[in-house]
Amino acid sequence: xxxxxxxxxxxxxxxxxxxxxxxxxxxxxxxxxxxxxxxxxxxxxxxxxxxxxxxxxxxxxxxxxxxxxxxxxxxxxxxxxxxxxxxxxxxxxxxxxxxxxxxxxxxxxxxxxxxxxxxxxxxxxxxxxxxxxxxxxxxxxxxxxxxxxxxxxxxxxxxxxxxxxxxxxxxxxxxxxxxxxxxxxxxxxxxxxxxxxxxxxxxxxxxxxxxxxxxxxxxxxxxxxxxxxxxxxxxxxxxxxxxxxxxxxxxxxxxxxxxxxxxxxxxxxxxxxxxxxxxxxxxxxxxxxxxxxxxxxxxxxx
Amino acid sequence: xxxxxxxxxxxxxxxxxxxxxxxxxxxxxxxxxxxxxxxxxxxxxxxxxxxxxxxxxxxxxxxxxxxxxxxxxxxxxxxxxxxxxxxxxxxxxxxxxxxxxxxxxxxxxxxxxxxxxxxxxxxxxxxxxxxxxxxxxxxxxxxxxxxxxxxxxxxxxxxxxxxxxxxxxxxxxxxxxxxxxxxxxxxxxxxxxxxxxxxxxxxxxxxxxxxxxxxxxxxxxxxxxxxxxxxxxxxxxxxxxxxxxxxxxxxxxxxxxxxxxxxxxxxxxxxxxxxxxxxxxxxxxxxxxxxxxxxxxxxxxx
Numbered sequence: 323x324x325x326x327x328x329x330x331x332x333x334x335x336x337x338x339x340x341x342x343x344x345x346x347x348x349x350x351x352x353x354x355x356x357x358x359x360x361x362x363x364x365x366x367x368x369x370x371x372x373x374x375x376x377x378x379x380x381x382x383x384x385x386x387x388x389x390x391x392x393x394x395x396x397x398x399x400x401x402x403x404x405x406x407x408x409x410x411x412x413x414x415x416x417x418x419x420x421x422x423x424x425x426x427x428x429x430x431x432x433x434x435x436x437x438x439x440x441x442x443x444x445x446x447x448x449x450x451x452x453x454x455x456x457x458x459x460x461x462x463x464x465x466x467x468x469x470x471x472x473x474x475x476x477x478x479x480x481x482x483x484x485x486x487x488x489x490x491x492x493x494x495x496x497x498x499x500x501x502x503x504x505x506x507x508x509x510x511x512x513x514x515x516x517x518x519x520x521x522x523x524x525x526x527x528x529x530x531x532x533x534x535x536x537x538x539x540x541x542x543x544x545x546x547x548x549x550x551x552x553x554x555x556x557x558x559x560x561x562x563x564x565x566x567x568x569x570x571x572x573x574x575x576x577x578x579x580x581x582x583x584x585x586x587x588x589x590x591x592x593x594x595x596x597x598x599x600x601x602x603x604x605x606x607x608x609x610x611x612x613x614x615x616x617x618x619x620x621x622x623x624x
Numbered sequence: 625x626x627x628x629x630x631x632x633x634x635x636x637x638x639x640x641x642x643x644x645x646x647x648x649x650x651x652x653x654x655x656x657x658x659x660x661x662x663x664x665x666x667x668x669x670x671x672x673x674x675x676x677x678x679x680x681x682x683x684x685x686x687x688x689x690x691x692x693x694x695x696x697x698x699x700x701x702x703x704x705x706x707x708x709x710x711x712x713x714x715x716x717x718x719x720x721x722x723x724x725x726x727x728x729x730x731x732x733x734x735x736x737x738x739x740x741x742x743x744x745x746x747x748x749x750x751x752x753x754x755x756x757x758x759x760x761x762x763x764x765x766x767x768x769x770x771x772x773x774x775x776x777x778x779x780x781x782x783x784x785x786x787x788x789x790x791x792x793x794x795x796x797x798x799x800x801x802x803x804x805x806x807x808x809x810x811x812x813x814x815x816x817x818x819x820x821x822x823x824x825x826x827x828x829x830x831x832x833x834x835x836x837x838x839x840x841x842x843x844x845x846x847x848x849x850x851x852x853x854x855x856x857x858x859x860x861x862x863x864x865x866x867x868x869x870x871x872x873x874x875x876x877x878x879x880x881x882x883x884x885x886x887x888x889x890x891x892x893x894x895x896x897x898x899x900x901x902x903x904x905x906x907x908x909x910x911x912x913x914x915x916x917x918x919x920x921x922x923x924x925x926x
Contacts, residue, residue, distance in 0.1 A: 525875075550903045575881075
C-alpha cells in the first residue's frame with residue numbers, strides 16, 4: 323500500500339535527493355515531481371533523472387500532488403510555503419525535513435492556513451551537499467521524528483509515518499518544543515562545537531594549518547567532517563533554534579570549565595571518572611545500531 | 625635491511641599490539657619480545673601468539689634487545705624506564721609512543737642516564753583498547769613524529785625513522801615542545817571536548833539518555849567514538865601536557881563565546897563565514913589522505 327502516489331519534493335539537495343532516490347527504490351509506482359530554486363540544481367536533477375518531472379516553479383510542482391515535502395534550509399521554509407499556497411490541492415499533506423520543528427511549524431501554519439501539515443525530521447545526513455550527494459539508503463535504520471500539532475488528523479500523521487517506514491526509517495512522534503531541545507544536544511551543539519574547534523585550529527600562529535592537517539588523525543579530523551556540513555543550512559539552524567542551543571551551550575561551557583579546573587589542579591580522579599562514564603554512551607549507540615560497531619567508524623585501514 | 629633485529633615492546637595494548645602485528649607483517653625476520661604489567665594481558669598475548677616471547681618482567685624483556693619501545697600510558701613511562709634500567713644493553717635504542725613528548729623525554733632521560741633515546745609518537749589509533757584491538761595496518765599512511773634531543777646520534781634517529789617507514793608510516797622530526805603544542809590542538813583538545821559534550825548530554829534532566837542515544841546520528845555519535853578512548857591514557861595526557869592543553873582550551877573557549885554571541889544577536893553572516901571557512905580544512909585532510917574521501921567516514925549505509 324502506497325501512502326502517497328503523487329509526491330513533490332521541493333529542495334533537491336542531500337536530503338531531498340536522498341528522498342527521491344529512496345522513493346524510487348521503495349515505492350517505484352509513485353510519481354515524483356521535483357523543484358529547486360537554483361536553476362543549476364534543476365538542470366542536474368533533469369540530467370541525472372532524479373525525478374519524473376522537474377517543475378519550473380514551486381507552485382507548478384505541487385498542482386496535483388498528494389504529498390509535498392519541503393527540503394530547504396529552515397530559514398527558507400516560510401517563503402517556500404508561501405510560494406506554493408495558491409497552487410496546493412486542498413487534500414494534499416505538507417511535510418518538511420527541517421532540523422528545528424517549532425519555528426518551522428509556525429511558519430508553515432502561517433503561510434498555509436487550512437492545509438494539513440505534518441512536520442518531520444529524519445535524523446540522518448552526511449557532510450556532503452547537493453543533488454548528486456544523496457543516496458537511497460540514507461534513512462535506513464535512522465529515526466524520523468514527527469511533530470504534528472495536537473489537532474492534526476491522525477490519519478494524516480499515520481500516512482506520513484508510513485511513508486518514512488517504507489523508506490526504511492523508524493518513526494517517533496513528539497511535541498515540537500521537545501524535539502528542539504533533544505536535537506539541540508544530539509545535533510546542533512555538536513555541530514557548533516565542531517565548527518568552533520576547526521576555526522580555532524585554523525587561526526593559530528605557532529601551529530601551521532599544514533601541521534593541523536598532517537596530524538589530524540589524532541582526533542581532530544573527526545570534527546572536520548561535521549564542520550564541512552552545509553553553511554546555509556547550519557546558519558539557519560542556529561538562528562532558528564537559538565534558545566535551546568544557547569541553553570545547551572551554557573551547560574557545555576560549565577562542564578568544560580569544570581574539566582579545565584580539574585586539569586589545572588591535577589585532579590586525575592575526576593578526569594578518569596568522566597572518561598569511564600562516557601564509554602557507556604558509546605556502547606548504547608553501537609548496541610542500538612545508531613553507529614558502526616567496527617572500530618574507527620569502519621574507516622578503511624589498508 | 626632490518627633497522628633492528630631484536631625488538632622488545634613493553635605495554636601490549638592497542639598501540640603495542642599493533643606494532644607487534646606490523647613488525648610481523650613487515651619485518652618477519654625480527655625477533656619480537658613483549659611484556660605487559662597486567663598478567664591477563666600477558667596471558668592473552670601468549671594465547672594469540674602476538675610475539676615470539678612474552679617475558680615475566682620488564683627487565684627480563686630487554687636483556688638482549690637492540691630496540692625497546694615503551695607503549696604504556698605517558699604517566700607510567702618513567703617508572704617503566706626505571707624498571708628496565710639495570711638490564712638494558714648499552715647499545716640498545718629506547719623509544720616510546722607517548723602522546724606527550726617533552727615530559728616523557730625528561731622522564732626517560734632521568735631513568736636511563738647514558739641510554740640512547742629517540743622519543744616517537746605515531747599519530748594513529750582507534751577508540752578500542754587492549755592486545756586484541758591492534759592491527760598491522762594501523763600506521764599505514766599515518767605520521768610518526770620523532771622528537772630526539774639535539775645531542776642524539778643521527779644514526780640512532782635514522783634507524784628509528786627507518787623502523788616506522790617500514791611499518792608504513794611517514795616520519796617527521798620536530799622539537800618536543802613544538803610537538804606538544806601541535807598535538808594539543810590536533811588531538812588533546814578534540815578528546816577533551818568530546819569527553820565534555822558526552823558528559824553534558826548524559827547529565828541532562830529534560831532529555832533522557834535513551835533519547836540522546838536514539839537521535840545521536842544527528843552528529844553527537846561522532847563525538848562518542850573519541851570519548852570511548854582509554855581513560856587511563858587520556859587522564860595521563862591531560863595531566864602531562866597541561867600547559868599546552870590549557871592554552872588551546874582558552875582559545876577555543878574564546879572562539880565559542882564569540883559564536884555564542886553571534887547566535888544570541890542573530891549575526892547570520894558571522895556564522896556563515898566561519899562555516900564556509902571550515903570546509904577548506906576538511907578538503908585538505910581528505911586530499912592529503914589523512915581521512916576517507918567517502919562521505920560519512922565511509923560508514924556502511926545498507
